[in-house]
Amino acid sequence: MNPSSATLAQPFSSLPDAMPNRLHRRLAIVLAVVAFHVGALWALQSGLLKRAVELVIPVQVMAELIELPQPRIEPPAPTPAPAPPVAAPTPPRPRPQPVPQPVPQPVATPTPAPSTLAPVVPPSPPAPSTPTEPVVAAAPPSPPAPPAPPRIELPSSSADYLNNPRPPYPPLSKRLGEQGKVVVRVFIEADGTASRAEVRTSSGFERLDQTAVQTVLRWRYVPGKRAGVPEAMWFNVPINFVLE
Known part of the structure; x- marks a missing residue:
């Protein structure tokens, strides 16, 4: 076997021994974290945290509510008002003593001497004055009479110098025997001419009315x-249509 291959084989031979140690360490950390969370959940469910909060909060509230007693300040006592001065009594006035009245003495009245003068005649009463006649005030003048309304003369068509022709009789009205009286209302100008005309009273026949x-x-x-x-x-102008 080559020595270089032997040196390379040694680290790889130690790997199997180190792997279990690392796995055990990581597993222990994971189990610890899981146990911590499980314990926290169990504490929340069992109410341990709530009791701890309940025990802490009242202490803070009691600490805020307790205050040191303040010294009570007494208001100053009101000073009594000075009594009004008592007026000294006035001495009574002395009553006036009555003055004695003198006793009237009798007085002698002299007797009148007879008079030689003529008796005085009382004056006669004045004669009654004659009553004066009451003065009658003059009546105010009557207002002037209103002027008479102006005289109005109606127009006329019967003057001889006008030479107005008679209205023609419609031939058809003669055949049909139509006749009657028509009153025409005509407006006559100041120069004697007629400017407008309208039927005021009809004869009952249109041809006779229009002819008039x-x-x-x-x-x-x-x-x-x-x-x-x-x-x-x-002015109203009457026209008669009569068959002869």
């Missing part, structure tokens, strides 16, 4: 007047 409206719009009128001044105003 067209007729009054073509007529001339005497304009209405207010206080003599021409003024535009409304």
Whole structure:
């Protein structure tokens, strides 16, 4: 056998002997750790830690609650108020002595001598004054009467100089025998012309009503007047349609 191979074989031969020792040491450490944890769990379950905490906490609480007694400070006693001074009694006033009144002496009255003068006549009462008549105050003047309203003259279409033609009779109305009275409301300007017209009272027939409206719009009128001044105003114009 080669000597170099013998030297290499020696460490490898010692390895089997060292391996069990290391395993035993590691196993012991693991078992110790496991035993420590098992003991801690058993202590938590059995309440040993809780008892230790309960025993420590009351001691701290009692240490905080106990305080040294403080000396009690007595308030100072109130000083008595000084008594008010007693007024000295006033001596009684002497009562006034009554003054004796003099006794009245009798006085002689002289007798009156007879008078030679004429008797005094009492003055006569004054004559009653005549009552004065009461003065009547003058009545205030009556207010002036309001002015009379201005006179209004309505328009007219019956003047002879106007030469207004008669309304034409519709031929169809003659054939059908239509007749009646139409009242047309027309607005007459200040110059006598008609600017607007509308049916106020119908005759009952449309042809007669429209013929009356067209007729009054073509007529001339005497304009209405207010206080003599021409003024535009409304006026009702009656038109009769009668078959002869």
